[in-house]
Amino acid sequence: MKPDHKVKIYGKNVDIGCNNGNSRPKCINCRRRIIYTLVFKSDENENFCGLSCLFDMGTTESEESEPEILRRG
Numbered sequence: 001m002k003p004d005h006k007v008k009i010y011g012k013n014v015d016i017g018c019n020n021g022n023s024r025p026k027c028i029n030c031r032r033r034i035i036y037t038l039v040f041k042s043d044e045n046e047n048f049c050g051l052s053c054l055f056d057m058g059t060t061e062s063e064e065s066e067p068e069i070l071r072r073g
Ligand SMILES: [Zn+2]
Pocket: 027, 028, 029, 030, 031, 032, 048, 049, 050, 053
């Protein structure tokens, strides 16, 4: 994953941007401040701290067709 890329996840267009530390966005899934250097922004103005939170949101929205996500631990 690199900054300035766009990905499409669960029908959302997600921008991968740099977290410059000035705006300190909050992840809407875990509701924590995003401390990582990368921030995932959807076109609905939602910020995610990482892919796992993105996938969490996606799976809660559509539980019927839960995609297989590799998780460890
Ligand atoms: Zn999060």
